[in-house]
Amino acid sequence: MxxxxxxxxxxxxxxxxxxxxxxxxxxxxxxxxxxxxxxxxxxxxxxxxxxxxxxxxxxxxxxxxxxxxxxxxxxxxxxxxxxxxxxxxxxxxxxxxxxxxxxxxxxxSGGGGGFGPSVSMMVPTDEGGSQSLVHDAAATGSTETLRQILAADRALLDAKDEFGFTPLHLAADRGNVDAVKLLISLGADKSILDPDEQTALDIATISGRDDVVALLS
CATH class of the missing domain: 1.20.80.10 (Acyl-CoA Binding Protein)
Structure with a gap:
């Protein structure tokens, strides 16, 4: 061939x-x-x-x-x-x-296209281990999973994913109020900037997530 x-x-x-x-x-x-x-x-x-x-x-x-x-x-x-x-x-x-x-x-539903299964950055995989999962949990609002991951490894609280977003950035973007509350209660750093120099509050404001804005203000 x-x-x-x-x-x-x-x-x-x-x-x-x-x-x-x-x-x-x-x-x-x-x-x-x-x-x-x-x-x-x-x-x-x-x-x-x-x-x-x-x-x-x-x-x-x-x-x-x-x-x-x-x-x-x-x-x-x-x-x-x-x-x-x-x-x-x-x-x-x-x-x-x-x-x-x-x-x-x-x-x-988005698979195929010449490269196999659909590409989703919000689907937990074994690659990346807990660091991938903590961001997935924040983005999808899986609060209990998020709690368990952070209980096992508190260092992941402000960890950035490969795109430069912390769990708080992702939870704020998706309007996951309970996840945001949990992250704040654990001491997540609200001042961290993403690659576009935006905080979680900035993202929530742009996204119109008023409940999250109130929590982060």
């Missing part, structure tokens, strides 16, 4: 196989960037999505990173895509699997 043929086969397999769900978010984002670059020969066009478009921003950044790293080297990008697919279980000769209604539902 040529590199292009391997790439095409890996794309078809990752888009249909549930085995790809074992990949962490970092790898899914890399796959997305590699796929977009391999098919466009360039980086993203247009403006970078806003701060509150977490998934859109993550995908845009992943594509831009790949374009910068593999500039002019399409075969190298395709080879890297194939390497990740192999790590997920793909082998040459393996065919795409029709998984019926479940597979169709996964694709229609």
């Amino acid at each position: 040529s590199t292009q043929e391997q790439f095409d086969a890996a794309v078809a397999w990752l888009s249909s196989s549930s085995q790809a769900s074992g990949l962490g978010n970092d790898k899914r984002l890399e796959l997305y960037g590699l796929f977009k670059f391999a098919n466009s020969s360039s980086g993203p066009t247009g403006s970078r999505p806003g701060i509150f478009s977490f998934e859109g921003r993550a995908k845009y950044d992943a594509w831009a990173r790949v374009a910068a790293e593999y500039d002019g080297r399409l075969d190298a990008a395709r080879a890297r895509y194939v390497e990740i697919a192999r790590s997920a279980g793909w082998a040459e000769g393996a065919e795409a699997v029709d998984e019926g209604e479940e597979g169709a539902e996964r694709k229609s």
